[in-house]
Amino acid sequence: MAPDIVSLRVGVETRNRNLQDAKRENDERVAKVLAFLKASEVEPKDVQTDYISIEPNYDNDISREKPVIYVARNPLKSN
Numbered sequence: 876m877a878p879d880i881v882s883l884r885v886g887v888e889t890r891n892r893n894l895q896d897a898k899r900e901n902d903e904r905v906a907k908v909l910a911f912l913k914a915s916e917v918e919p920k921d922v923q924t925d926y927i928s929i930e931p932n933y934d935n936d937i938s939r940e941k942p943v944i945y946v947a948r949n950p951l952k953s954n
Contacts, residue, residue, distance in 0.1 A: 883953040890932075894945045898929060901947035908951060922953045 887904045891897035905924065912922055927949045931942030 881953070884950065885952075886948055886950040888949075889947045890944050891947075892944055894929065897945040897947040898927075901927065901949055905949050905951065912953060917953055922951065925950050925952070 885908065887901055887908060889897050889900040889904060891900060909919075909922065913919065927947060929945055929947045932944045932946055933939045934943040
């Protein structure tokens with residue numbers, strides 16, 4: 876019998892010096908992943924995003940006054 880279920884976990888991560896741009900780029904890339912899954916005939920009800928996390932990265936700036944870059948992450952899973 877051929878398998879008929881695939882479980883997939885992926886994540887989209889973007890990095891940008893600007894917070895709004897990091898979020899926007901992440902949203903755009905997640906939309907592309909969702910479009911690919913839909914084109915691959917994965918039912919939308921079988922795909923979900925858990926959350927989006929955005930965190931500042933201060934690199935080696937000990938003062939932590941201004942982030943060097945923002946990292947946006949959005950995990951996705953499909954059953």
